[in-house]
């Protein structure tokens with residue numbers, strides 16, 4: 120859906136992005152991670168032409184982005200950033216309605232969409248609808264920024280550290296919400312983050328950048344199991360790779376069915392193996408029963424199977 124071919128961008132003679140070739144597939148959740156100053160934000164901003172590239176080519180839906188009028192691009196691509204850029208003299212509702220208003224939606228449709236998004240992002244409409252940005256906490260402003268980006272149901276969502284100022288609980292629930300939206304509606308999402316665990320939790324397609332270049336890209340599992348260089352290995356923390364791999368798998372992948380249910384507090388099929396490992400340690404057991412979403416016992420989980428799954432070469 121979005122293709123980079125040998126794209127280069129320099130600021131004041133210094134390359135920020137060098138010879139980057141990438142393909143962001145339709146419906147995929149792509150995540151850019153990397154060291155500070157490695158060119159992630161610049162890469163993102165070149166997609167909706169907030170920054171122009173110097174050489175190479177970027178295509179959106181088969182056409183060079185330079186052939187799409189900037190206004191059209193911005194309507195088709197939602198954009199959410201950490202330092203959120205809400206309009207200070209507009210209420211929360213007006214901010215969220217920015218693009219729907221540009222698209223001439225009816226007042227009624229805009230109102231119901233704003234309510235729906237406030238609820239989605241856990242902001243009580245009765246409290247927040249009429250507030251102004253300066254009356255919100257940083258995390259609430261960020262959520263309004265995400266709501267604004269989602270408002271007109273864009274084909275592509277570009278997000279630059281959108282959850283940066285959130286506490287871990289809100290951050291995790293918003294991550295789940297974005298994943299749900301992406302899976303349910305097949306949205307193409309490209310997200311920049313510093314947070315390795317966030318990147319691993321969200322990405323179908325992970326792009327690791329360093330010094331303006333793509334160092335490795337692929338499924339998270341591939342980057343963890345087959346790091347292309349010592350830099351990649353070090354980036355994911357050599358000693359944490361096994362634990363991080365466990366975060367990519369669910370209990371349901373390893374259930375041993377047909378065994379007599381073990382003693383112990385059950386784990387659920389949807390739990391990550393990383394969380395299941397904590398349950399083994401907390402309960403000082405090597406086998407735990409597994410329950411499905413309806414709470415029925417479906418088999419056992421063995422600690423040795425979990426450990427095996429987290430073994431890296």
Ligand SMILES: Nc1ncnc2c1ncn2[C@@H]1O[C@H](COP(=O)(O)OP(=O)(O)OP(=O)(O)O)[C@@H](O)[C@H]1O
Nearest residue numbers: 130131134135153154155156157158159160161162
């Ligand atoms: N508008 C600009 N003017 C001059 N230099 C810039 C500009 N934007 C980015 N740069 C430089 O380009 C390089 C890449 O910056 P970019 O913001 O893309 O990196 P990043 O990977 O997103 O960094 P971070 O994770 O720290 O946000 C950096 O060296 C930065 O200083």
